[in-house]
Amino acid sequence: MxxxxxxxxxxxxxxxxxxxxxxxxxxxxxxxxxxxxxxxxxxxxxxxxxxxxxxxxxxxxSDPATIIHESSEKSESSQTSFNCIASAPCKSGGAALWSSAKKLHPETPFELSLALNSSDIEVQSAWLEGTQMYMGTIPVFFTQQQTGLWSAEVMVGACSEPVMEWRLTVKLADLTSEAEYVRNVTFSLYTTQE
Structure with a gap:
């Protein structure tokens, strides 16, 4: 040529x-x-x-449904559907979170437990949001069970995803200094349709 x-x-x-x-x-x-x-x-x-x-x-x-389906299958296969439990809690910013079961199901109540590393830290608010699709903001109401240990009963809605990832954001207030210090910690939770 x-x-x-x-x-x-x-x-x-x-x-x-x-x-x-x-x-x-x-x-x-x-x-x-x-x-x-x-x-x-x-x-x-x-x-x-x-x-x-x-x-x-x-x-x-080419069929876009096939392309989307194949890419979502790949992402689902790499995604875990197990949650942290008491023997292996998830940790973030001095807080540890675990759920009542490894597998959580939508439209079925489940319990979350939160352990804080200081008695001078308290939960101000918390909420759940879907990461793959918008499912609204679900408020989570933690109540103190004992010093440094909080729990909440939660229920999320069902969606079309077989495994749905939820982001739990917990707003913590640190009362150790004169001025209140507020920070957020986040955790991932997974619900499965099985």
Whole structure:
């Protein structure tokens, strides 16, 4: 292919020189060289355009549901559906969280327990939000069971995902200093349709 382009470039230069009578070749021959090069350039552009069109057409005609389904299957297979339990709690920012069971189901109440590493820290508020799809904000009401230990009963709605990830955000107030210090800690919870 490169040789054709090189020959084409040389032919164009020869055609220009021939047109100015630098060579003894007849003018129709120079026009023939120019036509061959011009035809080659048009063919190159046409082939490129056809290739781009073909790739675009094939991509656009593929079934988007299949693509989405395959990508969601891959993400689901890499995603866990197990939650932290008392023997292996999830930890974040000096707080430990565990649920009443490894597998949580939507529309079924479950209990969450939260252990804080200081008696001077208390839960101000908490809420759950879906991460894969918007399911609204679900308030979570933690009550203190004993010093540093809080619990809440929670229920979430069902969605179309077989495994749904929920983000629990807990707003903690640190009362150790004169000015109240507020910070958020987050945990992931998973509900499964099984």
């Amino acid at each position: 490169f040789n054709e382009y090189a020959n084409c470039a040389i032919s164009k230069q020869t055609a220009k020189l021939d047109a100015k009578s630098w060579s003894k070749r007849p003018v129709p021959l120079t026009l023939d060289f120019f036509l061959q090069c011009h035809t080659l350039c048009i063919m190159q552009k046409t082939c490129t355009l056809t290739g781009v069109f073909l790739v675009t057409f094939l991509t656009a005609c």
